[in-house]
Amino acid sequence: xxxxxxxxxxxxxxxxxxxxxxxxIFKMVLIIKDINARESYVYSYLTWKHSLRSIFAWMTPFxxxxxxxSPVFYSISYIxxxxxxxVPIFLMSHIVLINEAFQVSWVxxxxxxxxxxxxxxxxxxxxxxIRRHMVPEVKYLTSYKDYLLLIIVALPFITGFLxxxxxxxxxxxxxxxxxxxxxxxxxxxxxxxxxxxxxPLTRAYMGSEFGNVRHAKDW
Amino acid sequence: xxxxxxxxxxxxIVKEKNxxxxxxxxxxxxxxxxxxxxxxxxxxxxxxxxxxxxVETCMHCGLCAEACLYxxxxxxxxxxxxxxxxxxxxxxxxxxxxxxxxxxxxxxxHIAQTECNVCKRCSMYCPFGIDVAYLMxxxxxxxxxxxxxPLYIQDTVNSHSAxxxxxxxxxxxxxxxxxxxxxxxxxxxxxxxxxxxxxGADVMYSVIAPExxxxxxxxxxxxxxxxxxxVNWTMPSSPGWDNSNMAMxxxxxxxxGRIARAFYETAARLKVKRIVMGECxxxxxSTYDVGNRWIxxxxxxxxVVHALEFYHELLTSGRITIAEKFxxxxxxxxxxxxSRGRGLHDMAREVTNMMCESFIEMTPNREHNFCCGAGGGVxxxxxxxxxxxxxxxxxxxxxxxxxxxEVLIAPCHNCHSGLEDIVHHYDLNMExxxxxxxxxxxxxxxxxxxxx
Amino acid sequence: MKPWKRKSINRETxxxxxxxxxxxxLFLFTAVIAFSNTDEPEGLERLDNxxxxxxxxxGAVFAHDxxxxxxxxxxxxxxxxxxEDKKLVEDESSEDSPCSECHSLKPxxxxxxxxxxxxxxxxxxxxxxxNKGPVLCGECHIKE
Numbered sequence: 001x002x003x004x005x006x007x008x009x010x011x012x013x014x015x016x017x018x019x020x021x022x023x024x025i026f027k028m029v030l031i032i033k034d035i036n037a038r039e040s041y042v043y044s045y046l047t048w049k050h051s052l053r054s055i056f057a058w059m060t061p062f063x064x065x066x067x068x069x070s071p072v073f074y075s076i077s078y079i080x081x082x083x084x085x086x087v088p089i090f091l092m093s094h095i096v097l098i099n100e101a102f103q104v105s106w107v108x109x110x111x112x113x114x115x116x117x118x119x120x121x122x123x124x125x126x127x128x129x130i131r132r133h134m135v136p137e138v139k140y141l142t143s144y145k146d147y148l149l150l151i152i153v154a155l156p157f158i159t160g161f162l163x164x165x166x167x168x169x170x171x172x173x174x175x176x177x178x179x180x181x182x183x184x185x186x187x188x189x190x191x192x193x194x195x196x197x198x199x200p201l202t203r204a205y206m207g208s209e210f211g212n213v214r215h216a217k218d219w
Numbered sequence: 220x221x222x223x224x225x226x227x228x229x230x231x232i233v234k235e236k237n238x239x240x241x242x243x244x245x246x247x248x249x250x251x252x253x254x255x256x257x258x259x260x261x262x263x264x265x266x267x268x269x270x271x272x273x274v275e276t277c278m279h280c281g282l283c284a285e286a287c288l289y290x291x292x293x294x295x296x297x298x299x300x301x302x303x304x305x306x307x308x309x310x311x312x313x314x315x316x317x318x319x320x321x322x323x324x325x326x327x328x329h330i331a332q333t334e335c336n337v338c339k340r341c342s343m344y345c346p347f348g349i350d351v352a353y354l355m356x357x358x359x360x361x362x363x364x365x366x367x368x369p370l371y372i373q374d375t376v377n378s379h380s381a382x383x384x385x386x387x388x389x390x391x392x393x394x395x396x397x398x399x400x401x402x403x404x405x406x407x408x409x410x411x412x413x414x415x416x417x418x419g420a421d422v423m424y425s426v427i428a429p430e431x432x433x434x435x436x437x438x439x440x441x442x443x444x445x446x447x448x449x450v451n452w453t454m455p456s457s458p459g460w461d462n463s464n465m466a467m468x469x470x471x472x473x474x475x476g477r478i479a480r481a482f483y484e485t486a487a488r489l490k491v492k493r494i495v496m497g498e499c500x501x502x503x504x505s506t507y508d509v510g511n512r513w514i515x516x517x518x519x520x521x522x523v524v525h526a527l528e529f530y531h532e533l534l535t536s537g538r539i540t541i542a543e544k545f546x547x548x549x550x551x552x553x554x555x556x557x558s559r560g561r562g563l564h565d566m567a568r569e570v571t572n573m574m575c576e577s578f579i580e581m582t583p584n585r586e587h588n589f590c591c592g593a594g595g596g597v598x599x600x601x602x603x604x605x606x607x608x609x610x611x612x613x614x615x616x617x618x619x620x621x622x623x624x625e626v627l628i629a630p631c632h633n634c635h636s637g638l639e640d641i642v643h644h645y646d647l648n649m650e651x652x653x654x655x656x657x658x659x660x661x662x663x664x665x666x667x668x669x670x671x
Numbered sequence: 672m673k674p675w676k677r678k679s680i681n682r683e684t685x686x687x688x689x690x691x692x693x694x695x696x697l698f699l700f701t702a703v704i705a706f707s708n709t710d711e712p713e714g715l716e717r718l719d720n721x722x723x724x725x726x727x728x729x730g731a732v733f734a735h736d737x738x739x740x741x742x743x744x745x746x747x748x749x750x751x752x753x754x755e756d757k758k759l760v761e762d763e764s765s766e767d768s769p770c771s772e773c774h775s776l777k778p779x780x781x782x783x784x785x786x787x788x789x790x791x792x793x794x795x796x797x798x799x800x801x802n803k804g805p806v807l808c809g810e811c812h813i814k815e
Contacts, residue, residue, distance in 0.1 A: 002802045031268050039267035044517035058346055065587055066344040069285050092727060093808055100788055100795075103778070111727055133691065137290070138281035140297030141306055146279050147690045158697075166814045174807045195276040199347040202272050206348030213508060213518070215562030216586045218343050 001171075008178045009097075016182035023189025024197050031201065046208045054207020055200055057219040064219035073131070080124035084153070087117050088181075093164075111164075118161045125154045152187060155180035238603045242328055245367035246321040254324065254365065258317035261361045262309075270357065273349045274309060277302060283351060286344035288589050289334050292613035299611075301341035301351040304330045308358045328367050331358035333604045334611065336595035337468070338555040343586065352595075360470030368469045371601025375465040378428075380474050383458035383481050385465055386428035394456050396431040400438045404446070407664065411446045413438070416489060417453035422529075423491040424454050425482070427463035427499045427632055440659040441497065444530075448538035449667040452495075459485030462496050464505035468596030472513055479510025486521050493522035495529045498653045500556030500631035501594060508560065525557050527630045530654055531566040534573050542663040545575040547650075549657075550624035552581070552638060553588035554631035562586075570654060571628060574661045579622045589615050591629070593637020609644040612637070616645040630654045715813065722771045722786070731790065731811035742801075750793060757781075 035042055057063050067074040088094060092108035099105040109117070129150050132142045159177035163170060187193060210218035262270070284290045284300035297303045308327045312319060319327075337352035345351070362368055368376070378387045388396075394415065401413040414420065424445065430437045445452045454460060459481040466474035483506075486494050496502055503525045511519040524532075533539040551571050558564040564585040571578050583589065592612035597604070619627060619641065627642070627649045629635040635651055642649045720730035739745070748764035754773070765773075774786040784792070794811065798804035805811050 002799050002804070002806050005806055006799045031272070034268040034271070039269055041512065041517070042269065054348065058348075064343075064346075065583075066282055066285065066346070069344075070282060073280075073282070096787070096791070096808075100791055103783065129691070129694065132279075135281060137284040137295065137297040137300045137303065138279065140300070141279035141281055141302050143279075144690050147694070151690070151694060154694075163809060166809045170809045171807060174809065192276060192278060195278060195347060198272050198276045202269075202276065202350075203346075203348040205269065206342055206350060210343075210559075214560050216559050216564075218348060218586075 005175065008175065008182070012182055016185040020185040020188050024194065027189050027194060028197055031198070042205055045212055046205060047212050050208040050211030051204030053211055054218055055203050057217070058203060076124050076127055080121060083117050083121045087114060087121060090114070115161070115164065118157050121157045122154060122161065125150050149192060152180070152184050156184055239369045241370035241373055242325065242367050245365065246325055249321055249324070249365060249367070251318065254319060255317040257364045258312050258319070258361055261357065261364060262312065262317070265360065266357065269353070273354060274313060276347055277305070277349055283341040283345050286341040288336070288592055288614055289611050292611050292615070299334060304335060305351060305354050309354050324362070324365065324367060327358055328362040328369070331355045331362060332369050332372065333597050333600050333608070336555070336590040336592065336597050338590035338594060339559055340555065340587070340590065343559070356470060359468070360472065363470035369600040369603070372465055372469055372596050372599040375599055376469050376471050376474055379464070379466055379478050383478065384428040384461035385463045386432040388428050388431055390458065393431055393460065396435055397438065397454060400435055400442060404439050404442050408443060408446050408666070411442060413442050414453045415456040419490045420451050420453035421492045422450055422452040422495045423486050423489055423493070424452050424495050424497070425460055425462040426497040427502050428461045429632065430497065437497065437653070437655065440655050444533070444539065444655065444658055444662070447662060447664065447666055448533045450538070453489060453491065455485045455489060457485065462502040462506050463499065464502060464510055465596060465599055467505050467509050468501070468599070475505070475510060476513035479505060480514050482506060482510070483520050493524055495524045496526060498526045498630045498632065498655060500554040500560070501633055504556040504560055525561065525563060527557055527563050527567055527570065527654060530658060531570050534570060538667045539658065540663045541574055541661045543661060545657055545661050547625040548577045548579055548623070549575045549626040549628055550579045550581050550619070550622040552591060552627060552629045552634055553585055554629065554634045555588070555590050555594060557630065558588060559586045567630060574657050579624045581618050581622045589618055591615060591634035591637040592641065594633045598633060598637050605640070609640065612641050616641050616647065619647055619649065620645070624649065626650045626652055628652055628654060628657065722769070723776065728808070728812035729815045731794070732813050733811070
């Protein structure tokens with residue numbers, strides 16, 4: 001069993017992170033090559049100024065009109081996306097493992113706080129699922145794949161939460177935690193999770209069209 | 220309008236009768252093979268990474284729905300939400316790899332041509348800035364290539380193709396109309412002229428074909444404003460005078476490009492310094508934003524000035540002075556193609572306030588204004604669709620009504636016509652006016668001399 | 672109701688319902704377990720962690736003699752090693768001095784292995800190598 005754990009917590013972590021990072025880089029390269037080959041005109045309109053203007057406007061809570069009209073969704077969404085990065089990166093257990101492997105460490109979240117934040121992430125995902133099921137215009141667009149995405153993100157947090165509290169099946173829970181986390185990382189470049197890098201691009205283009213050609217705001 | 224059929228495993232398929240002859244006749248001609256190859260050709264060869272990003276990154280969050288006039292007017296029916304329209308068209312075409320039925324296409328052309336104004340309001344509500352209007356135009360492109368474009372708008376494209384104007388206006392008819400308006404206007408301004416083909420003029424004034432066809436008074440008004448302001452202007456006598464471009468809205472990009480080219484070449488032939496255009500939104504979109512791209516110009520080869528901006532210039536520079544301000548309460552509709560499309564909304568307010576005593580804002584406004592419901596070629600699909608258009612414009616009517624204004628200013632032909640329909644249908648008791656109407660009514664009828 | 676809105680129950684919807692159902696059950700399950708009390712097993716022998724100023728986890732469970740019996744370790748130096756000038760000194764052991772004598776809480780110039788890392792690596796490295804024994808955090812730091 002330890003050999004298996006060693007594998008999923010050793011080489012597999014490398015594999016997952018490499019696929020995650022190289023996959024995103026590869027995707028980015030493919031997009032840029034595709035743009036160069038088929039849609040190079042976008043460079044005529046893209047400007048750093050207007051791209052960044054639009055991206056930052058949309059990252060500022062409650063600046064865009066849309067965020068003012070759906071404050072509950074956006075609040076939860078902002079918090080969810082922030083915590084999605086903050087919790088795993090600043091989790092003490094993760095930092096301890098990284099410290100053992102690479103002799104580097106950084107400031108860690110208090111365990112109790114991290115625990116609460118994890119619950120918030122899970123609740124946000126539950127909210128997204130309920131919203132998908134209840135709000136007609138969202139339900140109309142929803143297929144089982146959309147729930148699948150929510151589950152894929154939820155699993156590492158749920159298993160991590162359960163493992164931390166050592167409620168039951170501790171060993172299995174940690175293994176499930178590690179594997180589900182790796183699955184999520186691996187899937188990012190190949191699924192709609194890739195909005196992580198593609199959304200800034202589409203936002204930049206729309207921001208440039210609006211700022212540069214249309215002389216109007218796009219938020 | 221619609222019959223239900225039992226469908227299994229195909230939740231979004233619909234069977235509806237369309238009273239549009241061109242659509243029905245076109246659908247009857249189609250073969251599965253042609254449908255498949257056309258859809259795949261367009262989606263694979265005529266799109267690029269942008270299209271791919273739009274369909275592959277949409278998280279199905281439904282936030283775009285809140286932006287759409289159609290969704291809001293139809294009691295939040297998800298089938299009218301922007302992403303809902305994409306689901307019923309593009310997503311399914313992709314999923315089925317182009318193997319869709321004629322019933323599907325009947326619905327698709329209906330959605331793309333008459334249930335979306337390609338106003339781009341939704342891309343201001345999508346956190347990712349996904350351009351649903353672009354996707355709808357892609358559906359229109361497919362429908363064009365399948366020859367199932369609605370009859371009335373296809374007729375305008377045919378007219379463009381044959382005459383380079385939208386309304387089958389013959390060359391002599393055009394010149395004759397200008398001379399007629401010139402003659403009439405000379406009763407008011409003794410030496411007024413509508414100079415045709417004057418080389419090297421400061422301004423080429425261009426209009427859309429409905430003006431000579433049945434709104435000749437607008438040419439009269441424009442001529443008096445130009446004359447009073449002492450502008451060195453001209454109008455072309457040859458095809459290329461019409462700046463409208465309906466082909467842009469049917470996905471007939473080839474004809475759209477021809478129209479834009481003829482237009483700029485006319486301006487080049489006359490060696491004018493810049494182009495001023497009448498109060499039309501889609502024509503501005505064509506000549507400022509879209510048509511130029513199809514013929515290889517990132518930005519238009521000429522400075523293209525919308526009437527609204529030009530009036531602002533005339534009024535702020537004192538070339539036109541207001542004799543007496545307009546008394547009635549007015550509200551202002553921001554046409555998508557000049558506000559969201561060119562950011563002229565603040566100028567529009569300045570111009571309005573310079574001419575009118577009491578101006579009431581409608582909400583939402585500026586970039587966030589609701590579309591008139593007529594733009595993007597929707598009104599041009601003609602009478603078969605007018606009834607549903609009125610239903611689809613309910614929210615616009617409510618927005619107008621809430622202002623309580625007596626006069627509604629619409630600096631765009633499409634908006635003007637669409638809003639007139641709304642005002643009548645919903646008994647809003649408003650008078651719809653162009654900015655030019657108001658300038659003509661309120662300006663001092665004297666000729667500008669530098670130094671006055 | 673518009674005809675294109677009407678959805679018949681199809682494979683996708685069924686799948687969707689199944690996914691939601693399973694998700695819901697899982698959530699309930701975890702919620703119930705999460706808020707029910709779990710009893711701490713009695714009589715666990717733990718390592719003394721009082722040297723840590725602010726321990727984040729309870730001391731690791733470790734029964735010294737049982738461990739060595741099962742693991743068949745007789746030489747103290749297997750764990751209680753001695754390093755001098757960063758080199759392992761053979762045939763010497765350090766069972767009489769606490770680990771914290773050499774391993775301080777934070778890595779230092781002379782000794783880059785902090786106390787917690789020393790403990791962790793000491794146990795885990797061997798357990799991985801032998802493919803036996805606990806290697807996951809909570810297997811040793813059992814909740815009090």
